[in-house]
Amino acid sequence: MVVPLAVGEAGTSAGAAAADAERRLRALAAELAQTRESIKQHVAREIHDSLGAELTAARFALANVEHALGAGRDVAAAALELAQQSLDAACEACRRLVQDLHAPNVEGGVVAALAQWTREFSERTGLSTSFVCAADVRLTQLPPDAALAVMRVTQEALTNVAKHARASHADVRIVTDAKRLTLIIEDDGRGMPPRARRAGAPSSASARGFGLPGMRARCESFGGALRIASRLRAESPGSPWHGAWPAAGNAAAVQPGTTVRAHFLWAAMAHERNEDTRRRAGRGSRAGHGR
Known part of the structure; x- marks a missing residue:
């Protein structure tokens, strides 16, 4: 039995x-x-x-x-x-x-593409922007779809900063560990407005106004998640609030402004790389039979 x-x-x-x-x-x-x-x-x-x-x-x-x-x-x-x-x-x-509509060129690697794009973004918008990246060889091996997802989340997050945050500076960082690639975008702006703070779900109208559903979907497509923490400038230092998703790390350390953490799992990205390799091999095999 x-x-x-x-x-x-x-x-x-x-x-x-x-x-x-x-x-x-x-x-x-x-x-x-x-x-x-x-x-x-x-x-x-x-x-x-x-x-x-x-x-x-x-x-x-x-x-x-x-x-x-x-x-x-x-x-x-x-x-x-x-x-x-x-x-x-x-x-x-x-x-x-x-x-804005053209897909970024990530053939040279996501690090080079992000360094160039953030520099051009800073020149175009006047927002001081820095980019720091972990020295991890796996970043040079990201499949195009994963590299593009990292690029698009960065672009959407920084566009939000330029449009809404009234910030003077934004930091973009990539950190890695055994399981995850984590993209972190922080600004010193005014924090998300109340309508976004009251957004109860990622699919709400307020969240869509900041492109959050698309950012979240890109993270989840590679087994990850989106984490957002923000505090309005007018609020006291001891009253951090969490957006549509809970903040990672120590919430009390969050400064006025917004912190976006986009997580991507190496295992999911490696699976995509293997699938891409198999697709390429399949095309090569069919081409060989054609000859």
């Missing part, structure tokens, strides 16, 4: 695990759909607010050139210069939009 019972328990456990995996898959699919919608809204806002505004300004500037032609050479030249500046600004807005 013991063996059938053990088999039954194993079957029940496997069924529960499968149901849990299915629920997680549905949740991730919903978050992916929401992330795609957020990207569409971001593109629409950028086109309207930056590119559209600059093109409108250029249109009016060019219209003024026609009126300035009769007012003399100097006036016309000034009007043309203004139109050129507006068109240059429109081109720059278009370049930034394409850059």
Whole structure:
């Protein structure tokens, strides 16, 4: 009687695990759909607010050139210069939009890609940004999907800092241990606003406003998790609050601002690397048979 019972328990456990995996898959699919919608809204806002505004300004500037032609050479030249500046600004807005949408080049490794991107981000936004990375050879062996996930979480987190935090500085660090790669982004800003603090679930509207569901999904796709801790500047030093997920480490040590910790499991990333190797080998084998 013991063996059938053990088999039954194993079957029940496997069924529960499968149901849990299915629920997680549905949740991730919903978050992916929401992330795609957020990207569409971001593109629409950028086109309207930056590119559209600059093109409108250029249109009016060019219209003024026609009126300035009769007012003399100097006036016309000034009007043309203004139109050129507006068109240059429109081109720059278009370049930034394409850059934001383009997948980062991680072929040279995630460390080099992050170092370059954070430097360009600092120059573009004026936010002082530092990047420090652990000396871990495994970072040079990340599969492209894992490296891209680390890049995207960094980009989303720093974009949040630039847009919402009113910070003067942000630190980006990668630390590693036997089990995990941990990406840490800290800023000295005002902390997350109350609406995000009251967000009861990662899928809430407030969380989506900060891109948190997409960040969380990228971590979970490699067996990890997202941890956020924040304290508003107006709050007392002894009253830290935790966002949608509990903070890792000593909460009392958190300074005014926000700390994002994104965890990725080496085992899950190694599995992806092995799968990528098998896919490449399969393509090579099919190509060989084709010849």
